Amino acid sequence: MISTHMTKAKLEILLSRDEHIKSVLAAVNEELVELRKDQNSYKPILKKLILQAMYQMLEKKIDLIVIPDDVDTVKSMVEELQEDYLAGTGLNVDINIDNRLKLSDQEIGGVMVTAQKRRIFVDNTLVMRLIYLAIQAVPLIRSGLFGPKPTRKHQSTD
Template sequence: MAAFNLKVLNFSFFKSLDKMGISDNDVQKQLRHMMAFIEQEANEKAEEIEAKAEEEFNMEKGRLVQQQRTKILEYFEKKEKQVELQRKIQRSNMQNTGRLKCLKAREDHLRGVLNEATSNLSKISADSNRYPSILKGLMMQGLFQLLEKDVNLRCRHKDEELVQKLLPECLYELQQVWGDRSNVKIDTEHYLPAECAGGVEMYAKGGKIKVTSTLESRLELIAGQIVPQIRTALFGPNPNRKFFD
């Protein structure tokens, strides 16, 4: 701080000092001492103010820095959670897609096994030693399902002769069990498709009642019952299955 200008001092002050017998040198010395003291006080006060201002500045700066740090941490935590959620969703979608592909592959393979079995049905009807007894069994099953007195029977064109041969025996056995006789008429106008593996279809009540007793229908029925066993044989037991029939 700059020194006080001596000219600003009141003249009466110097005059009173003269009356007290104090020399100008003493006055100057006291004034310099007072000025030094005042300047020191001013410097200390300025330093105190500056220190306090710096402390408040540092505190405010620290608060702002901490506030921004907290915001940044919250932002990255939020982003991290979003990324983790997206990762879980993506992982779940991939697992579901993989599971569906696996299930489809299994079903396709199972369907392939059943299709192969279906294609082999034609070998059964081609076996002249086995097919007559099988066809008789299919006819008997159809008759016992209907238990009707008037029945129309439809078969393959190439099976017509064999059906006519087996029919009397089937009707006799039906009568022995049922106690009544059924009149069965072979439909010679509408035959089963040539690609049918074999068997018969029977109608009663003017076509209102129908029984399908073909090799394909029997395979489909059996397949529906043993598909779980086929799956187990092909792919092993299902670890998620808790109950068994």
């Protein structure tokens, strides 16, 4: 009976911690939505997201899939992206904004870069970046919020 109560108490603590971590990630998501509204802050981030995906692919012809609100912004950056890519890789690149496909309006922003008739792609949307961050950062968030586990002999530095 005491064991059952202890197990229930531990489960409640774990569920509470999980909810708190989810609320931290939801707050970050809200901050990204606000960032998206400020073009002066968002445009350089979008450019870096596109370049990063392009560098991962190292292709000479790519298609960009963006949310409808970002089409004009990305069109205005194409020449600059080509110059930066040439300077970084030594390759000329043909950049096409895919008009047939658009990212969902539920996406906060960012880009999906495809090449070779969509056989390869890099999803560099802000939502995907938040998911990657969450996967990597949850242990750090957990220890920052709740302190290190006293039962652990070695603390992870990852």
